[in-house]
Amino acid sequence: xxxxxxxxxxVSVSSLGTEFSGKVQAxxxxxxxxxxxxxxxxxxxxxxxxDVALQQTVMRIKHTVVPSFDxxxxxxxxxxxxxxxxxxxxxxxxxxxxxxxxxxxxxxGFFYPEMxxxxxxxxxxxxxxxxxxxxxxxxxxxxxxxxAEFILYRPGRAVRSPWSWEFRAAVFxxxxxxxxxxxxxxxxxxxxxxxxxxxxxxxxxxxxxxTNVIWHPDWxxxxxxxxxxxxxYVGLHLDYLRQTQLRYYYYDNLADPNAVNxxxxxxxxxxxxxxxxxxxxxxKTRFIMQWMTGDTLMGEHFVYTQYDAFYAMLSHRQDRHxxxxxxxxxxxxxxxxFENDQNNSHGxxxxxxxxxxxxxxxxxxxxxxxxxxxxxNRVQFNLPTAVTQQQTLLVSEYHW
Amino acid sequence: xxxxxxxxxxxxxxxxxxxxxxxxxxxxxTVSVTVLDNTGxxxxxxxxxxxxxxxxxxxxxxxxxxxDQINRQFAPHFLIVRKDTQVRFPNxxxxxxxxxxxxxxxxxxxxxxxxxxxxxxTFDTPGVVELGCNVHDWMLGYIYVVDTPYFSASDDKGxxxxxxxxxxxxLSIYHPRMQEPQEILRRELTLTKNQTLRLPLTRALLPDFSxxxxxxxxxxxx
Numbered sequence: 049x050x051x052x053x054x055x056x057x058x059v060s061v062s063s064l065g066t067e068f069s070g071k072v073q074a075x076x077x078x079x080x081x082x083x084x085x086x087x088x089x090x091x092x093x094x095x096x097x098x099d100v101a102l103q104q105t106v107m108r109i110k111h112t113v114v115p116s117f118d119x120x121x122x123x124x125x126x127x128x129x130x131x132x133x134x135x136x137x138x139x140x141x142x143x144x145x146x147x148x149x150x151x152x153x154x155x156x157g158f159f160y161p162e163m164x165x166x167x168x169x170x171x172x173x174x175x176x177x178x179x180x181x182x183x184x185x186x187x188x189x190x191x192x193x194x195x196a197e198f199i200l201y202r203p204g205r206a207v208r209s210p211w212s213w214e215f216r217a218a219v220f221x222x223x224x225x226x227x228x229x230x231x232x233x234x235x236x237x238x239x240x241x242x243x244x245x246x247x248x249x250x251x252x253x254x255x256x257x258x259t260n261v262i263w264h265p266d267w268x269x270x271x272x273x274x275x276x277x278x279x280x281y282v283g284l285h286l287d288y289l290r291q292t293q294l295r296y297y298y299y300d301n302l303a304d305p306n307a308v309n310x311x312x313x314x315x316x317x318x319x320x321x322x323x324x325x326x327x328x329x330x331x332k333t334r335f336i337m338q339w340m341t342g343d344t345l346m347g348e349h350f351v352y353t354q355y356d357a358f359y360a361m362l363s364h365r366q367d368r369h370x371x372x373x374x375x376x377x378x379x380x381x382x383x384x385x386f387e388n389d390q391n392n393s394h395g396x397x398x399x400x401x402x403x404x405x406x407x408x409x410x411x412x413x414x415x416x417x418x419x420x421x422x423x424x425n426r427v428q429f430n431l432p433t434a435v436t437q438q439q440t441l442l443v444s445e446y447h448w
Numbered sequence: 449x450x451x452x453x454x455x456x457x458x459x460x461x462x463x464x465x466x467x468x469x470x471x472x473x474x475x476x477x478t479v480s481v482t483v484l485d486n487t488g489x490x491x492x493x494x495x496x497x498x499x500x501x502x503x504x505x506x507x508x509x510x511x512x513x514x515x516d517q518i519n520r521q522f523a524p525h526f527l528i529v530r531k532d533t534q535v536r537f538p539n540x541x542x543x544x545x546x547x548x549x550x551x552x553x554x555x556x557x558x559x560x561x562x563x564x565x566x567x568x569x570t571f572d573t574p575g576v577v578e579l580g581c582n583v584h585d586w587m588l589g590y591i592y593v594v595d596t597p598y599f600s601a602s603d604d605k606g607x608x609x610x611x612x613x614x615x616x617x618x619l620s621i622y623h624p625r626m627q628e629p630q631e632i633l634r635r636e637l638t639l640t641k642n643q644t645l646r647l648p649l650t651r652a653l654l655p656d657f658s659x660x661x662x663x664x665x666x667x668x669x670x
Contacts, residue, residue, distance in 0.1 A: 065561055067544065115546060115559045116582065145557055145582050147550035168666040175666050203585035205660045206578075212585070289659040290586060331662060365665075 065112035071447035073103035092236035106171035134243030176372040181359035182235035195220030216283035224274040224315035227344030234393030235378035255389035274315040275307035318344040352384040390424035490606025497599035501616035522589025534568040546582035
């Protein structure tokens with residue numbers, strides 16, 4: 049928060065070269081139980097009742113300090129969750145002017161790896177659906193790069209090629225508990241990004257909080273450094289004209305799974321592959337997909353899960369209308385020493401969305417999602433393991 | 449000594465006066481140029497210029513031109529200007545651009561905030577200026593600077609027409625998609641009467657990649 053205040057002060061001194069963008073979304077939601085994980089339940093949708101709420105309140109400030117050097121801050125306010133106001137990203141971006149055909153740029157700070165082709169709106173939101181894919185819902189709540197990313201890239205057009213490429217490599221710290229939430233709650237579909245320093249709540253599974261079993265709190269602070277080790281990721285972007293994009297990432301936080309801090313948070317050794325693709329079928333219609341596969345290990349095999357998730361989405365713009373439909377499949381399989389601490393979960397979901405631009409600044413939208421999740425550890429609360437939740441959202445948005 | 453040189457000097461001056469008088473009185477000639485590709489099809493949008501051998505008259509009124517940024521593209525993609533033209537770089541987009549050139553004819557970098565405009569730049573060296581944007585790497589544009597008042601872009605039939613005083617000229621054509629060195633297609637012309645010329649390219653055009661112009665409404669994290 050101090051960072052944000054300092055930055056706002058710095059920006060207010062001079063508005064030259066500063067861009068402000070953001071949006072406020074108010075929602076009327078009709079949602080099924082079980083209780084959302086944000087309220088310590090086992091549900092996998094953000095809301096669990098019928099009410100009016102703030103869906104998103106986000107602001108991005110991008111300030112050009114000197115040409116080629118930008119500071120970008122993403123801040124959010126949420127009424128739900130543990131913390132209400134905070135940063136989701138803060139990055140210093142350096143992109144030198146280079147005459148060469150192969151160029152480089154870099155960024156440092158606290159930011160998302162750009163592995164998603166879904167989250168391309170301001171503040172890493174999705175312009176397609178309100179509830180994001182299972183993959184990027186998880187990325188939004190548990191993954192951030194607190195470190196530095198170096199990018200070597202060759203734009204295609206300047207060399208008369210239809211192909212453009214980027215190679216990315218990053219080192220980071222402060223993402224050791226990554227994997228906790230999907231190993232216990234499982235994947236979910238939502239747009240509640242975690243804020244820096246935020247505590248991410250989940251259900252108080254007896255085996256998790258029992259000091260004789262896992263002995264872990266019923267929450268996680270995802271951006272915590274526990275073992276002092278650096279993590280790495282590498283990524284490759286390949287674009288054909290501006291029609292087709294392919295992104296492959298390999299992520300490994302290289303954590304020591306036996307490291308534990310005094311809050312009883314573990315360093316989870318988490319690694320995965322992510323492959324994303326977008327193809328613009330026409331100028332109005334696009335197909336987007338992403339597949340992720342990986343595993344995570346905590347303690348002396350106290351928790352070990354392998355996970356896979358996939359989504360495919362079709363989105364079509366017609367004048368002021370955008371129609372999007374997405375299917376999700378997700379699966380978490382355990383293979384660890386605590387059989388009574390169940391980690392198996394799997395499910396699938398469908399989300400359909402219509403958004404209409406009323407004016408340059410106002411948008412309204414309707415979304416229906418139906419997600420079926422089967423989480424073995426719901427038996428610990430005497431709940432059926434398989435649950436189908438439906439959620440309807442009516443959203444009014446103002447953006448600038 | 450002075451007398452020794454006086455006679456030829458008078459003859460020379462008299463000759464120049466007569467020549468100038470004849471030129472001033474000679475009717476202008478019309479030159480029609482058609483640019484064709486290597487298969488004989490007309491090429492629109494090519495820069496065609498006629499540069500007087502004795503040099504172009506100096507610019508009296510500073511010419512102006514505009515290279516805009518619209519939907520994250522240079523507009524126009526290819527701009528032809530006379531030497532000493534002041535080119536404005538407005539930004540019609542709601543996001544910033546950083547326009548640059550590393551070309552020998554004009555090296556510069558301009559940071560253009562949304563809805564802003566930098567001071568115009570004077571393009572005072574003939575040649576090709578390749579433009580890029582350091583924010584949007586797919587943006588590409590060209591400014592072609594010619595040292596003559598006689599220039600145009602070929603029309604849909606690949607044609608350009610000039611009405612010029614009789615005399616000696618260099619005819620040049622240029623387009624960013626042309627593969628040949630400009631010298632190959634350069635012609636020295638002595639114009640005393642109307643002329644029609646056909647200039648076929650010897651090599652195929654480079655791909656245009658206009659698909660890069662497709663504007664994705666969602667920028668990449670920008």
